[in-house]
Amino acid sequence: MNDTILADALPTALDGQPGITILSLDCFDTLLWRDTHAPSDVFRALGSPVLQQRIWAEQRARTAAAVRARRNEVGIAEIYAQLLPNATPAERAAMVAAELAAEAAHCFAFLPTVELMRAARARGLGIIVISDTYLDAAQLGALISDSAGADVRALIDRIFCSSEYGLSKGEGLIGDVIKELGVRADTVLHIGDNRAADLVAGRAAGVRALHLKQFTATTEQRLRLEAATSAMIHAGAASNRNSQPHRAALSIAEPGIDDAAERLGFTAIGPVLHGFARWLAREADALRTASAGQVHTLFLMRDGYLPRLVFDAIEPNATTHAIEISRFTATAASFATEADVLRYLDAETTTPARVILAQLLFEPQEIAVMLRALPERNSHAALVRTIRAGPRMTRVLARSRACAERLIGYLRTTIAPAPGDTLMLVDLGYNGSVQNQIDPLLRRALSVTVAGRYLLLREQDISGFDKAGFIGADNYDANTLDAMCGNVAVLEQVCTAAQGSVVDYTADGVPVRAVNAIKGGQSAVRDAIQRGAVHFAQVADRPIVRSAPPADPDARRSAAVATLARLMFLPMPEELAVLDNFQHDVNLGVGDTVPLFDSAVAQRGLRRRGLFYMRGEERMYLPAELNGEGLAVKLTLLAHKRFGLALKYADFIDRTITLPVLIADGRTVETGTVTATPTHDGYYIAPIPIDDCRFSIGLQFGRLYEWLQVESAVFMPVDRFLSDQQRAGLEEVAGVPTLEGMEQTAAHLYRCEDAGAFMMIPPPPRRDARAMMLAVVFRPIAARADAPVRPAQSAEQVR
Template structure:
């Protein structure tokens, strides 16, 4: 029988008739730890270089020594610490044992559904025993259970069997000794435990009824392993002197739904935002005490929507409000004089079209129409430069901008007043992050207009330029370095998409402060998916599936929860699984800058084609918002390479991956001479190769003799790029070549059947700028006579 964690409380309803004894494994069945692995708690042992490995080695050596000396397969803590501490005396050994027991107690908690099962067993008149494979003594185990679950839970237990006391575990011979001590037949006992071999197979072998407790479904188990791995990547001391904390494990075990969107909301977003809410409450209390008055939390919409819902669910007494002050609105309200105007133009001119710039400056269409006529990119750039020059020089248009800004500021104040902000208040802007731009812009404005002091609290905070303002992040430089924070910030849009409310970005206000929003063409699919994610998040916060812990362990502190949240979010950002990628495929996002234009969040084709064309380093100069999702289908090695390179900012270049190349013969035919040269094609991904052929000012015709090495070949890219772009690793500037295939029959798009003399010919590009012909191809069927593709040395 298999039982999931959320089913265990009702297990006796499925038990065979005639059961008289309920037998429970202890660890990970009744008593759980708030760490990823049991051995993670050893990181709290104070030992030079970290306590985990020395403690594990000592136990391994002690077990080997005991077996060689007496044939015993089990040891106690005394045996372990005599191995670990060498020449320590008895007092030192006892002190070390006491410290480990205290550490275990700090991380231990009782799983509430198992306790409910125990209470039901006693109600039905069953005898209750614990059978544990453990190096603790019976007295130590009883004390541990009482500490984690309470004396009342320990009182439910009639008898305890610990492998340490019997010299053998459940897989060796402990169950026969249990049967002998109880004096009952095996078919009267139902044993429950999480270890398939020890608790199920061995129990069945000895005639007991058994139920295998499965703590997590396969997706959750894999995700928790990846979260643990991510924690090690983020924090050099994690797993060494700091345990890998996973305080959300028990509640994840309670989830029943296997819908990918629900899992995403319940198992990842829920724990992270609940932790943020607890952290924020501490920050508000601290700020209020310092200010001598209540600090009002204002959640910045749209992205602050779900954090607000979570915070309000946990702390309704705080009276949290929402404000719809987008970056677009804040920027518009900040342009008070020529200095701010220049600053705005410097930052945004290259990032926005003329129409968006003009809207930001509150110019009417007839005022800027002559700068908004371009139909191609080059002309648009010229017009944008002319527009900026006009705005900077025309004093009359500047006067209009500043006058309109002053009127707009009154509407911002009306909006804040509608949210309950009064003259002289202290407010705390709350958002996902990561720079706090709205706070930067609003702080001087509100100080002058309303005598309001502004602080900011964020899930992520990474400032490139120090603002000097009152800012903190749950995840910031106090717990992670800038390199880590920068890597996380590149995918923050992933969390924003899950947290926001489906409405257009605020671009204006009515006179009474009512927001005027940009129209949005939202996808129904993304709306529905977001709704599932958000509902699941709130289910986690409310413990909709029921409580998972009798009480929190002492080690469940805010710092460890914040680090666990960082690992959970980072794992999603860099190592998403296939189900999560599927959830995000329906999502688009906009830049919240007064434009309804949106961009697809995940384009799996972009990642696939990028890898084929440039290999693992193609992402060095690519900045899609969720690159890891586009790489996920390529497998964990590619995802880990992306994560590692981003996290540690590794200086990896395409030449570092150039191994296993093949020689490709190329004919270069110019006006004065021609010849054949071999160029090396280097492997990229999915069996593709990339070869580059330089083309100088003489502009020869290039004919690649693919027929000499391939009978069938697939062509992914055949085009020219400037030599300068090649060194930068860019792909966008590749221009398809005017190609002709000779002795090569196209069987389907990009797929050719080539004769021995088959060539792919590129006509010379125009101009004299040094170019590179880029060919990406896959030898589907190699021509055997080509000496195994003439492998390059």
């Protein structure tokens, strides 16, 4: 017999159950659900200090009841007697009322359960609720009415609470209820979400019982990780920041989604963009109230593609436009004066010259000529001089004015704004760069007001423009915004349209697009993700039955932040399988792409540099590379980014290895030691200076180990090794070792025959005047029994 029922099957649970006269339901997480992760999260509404005190008080009350009355169940009055030992009865009653009000604000009836109750009523069945709770029947009935509505409460004939009977369902409450009702046990069907308390205890009492399986194990883990992420992101926030209003929709629809990409869209992208869309609708209403003209809702392509689909799904009567203004075209149209050009050049000192010249609208043959003339050193300064020389600056300004005219013509053709209208530019964010470039042009050319509304906004200067972010500085500090902006590319790639980025406009207002650099396979996966996100928006609110609107309309913001941050920093393996091989196109008009993540590169980087390998890497979703490296590493990265911790490599060093070495210059051989420091997963790195490539280095591993792994031995310039922008493989030369008394038994695995065994690595040919070093990464496997024991050095000694 199947003893489990899924949420979407609840309305038909009575089918195939002949002889039932009473439908018995658990209350919490069966009839009433909370929009938070855990029941105790509701206590946050009582105030930050009370939260933990309320939990402790319940623990003390249960201990006292067990000792004094040999019962495990307590009432809420007993809990508040422990919480407020010196308060008056009136003060305690006020606090109890406050908790019940908080519960009512965060509870809702689960629609499939309500539909089951209505089906039971239509069959003439009685309906009861049996709940393990510290509330009494009157309090629980009032809570159901206050949160779900009087009509839902009216469906229930009687309520039975463990606090009034002094025993839980697992201790026999269901059997006592059956006796009190005077009915045959096998005519009762009991359904609840707790397998032990509802299914096992129900069958022990003789009733027919079903276990409501809310979520799969994977979903439970994902929600648990979202709650953990939320705790870190919202650390110190007094308000309820562990909201999960998407739980009900996940329970109903996720089990029916077989495609992994669509499931990713439904479970992770959908809740984020649904919250964003709800916020956008409120922002548009506010702009209409403040504007004398029409408000045009313009989703900037390409990243605004999926946000628009989600918005249209929840606001089907609203008029929106897909507007193709890229960072490239907005910048190209913004050069009204030479000062504008120079300001752009000042901000692009690390951008490749070919990208800069393309942005300034030079033709390919012009770019080729200028690139050939640039010196290797101080090339940016030379580039600026080249652009300012002769007629080139005049050419840039003229082409920019022409581009601006074409862009404005495109807007007139597409939306025909009237003077005094408001253009609400919608984008993912995160600096509002398009608005920064185009805002003055739009106001000047069209006599309109411009308002930018972004999913994620972290302005890098005070622009003075009308900007707001669903996730922005009004609600989150700079460290949190920085942490999320650093990985926003994963969201960009699933939100974008399957087309090339706009690079120009024709004279009659048609966008001219670059060739789409993304492969068709990625586009197909992205389409499935987008279907899932839109599906979520369509069903997100359906399972929720409330007597009034949510008390906190911004709860979806904190839930969206937790969901997005969890995807960014603690992605699930099946999510990464969907995103594997995704490329990110940099959208600068040059068709460049970079991988979102590369786990193989990450593993090498971790072994060679620990988490600091991420500095200087071009890939756009680096936390995803930590899958398989353990939760501790992932949480370390999240904490480091979320709190802006000023940690250095030396702070991660809690032990070192003193490695004996031989230093040979072809005439003499000297002995010495180097200090190897830990990186990751038991590996160490030994950096050994070799000056101008005169020295061969012998690593006397046999003195310390019988077995070890050698991950790598590479030469590189000292300044590259010490750079914050060190990048794997950049300016590296692989060492070619010879073995003396060492045997390689497998890839990277070596056995040292005796204490005299060593690995000799000759220097590479000298390339330039920079000082060089050898970096050897190894992992001890088996220490030599008679190896010298040396005390570990502190981080200060290492420095």
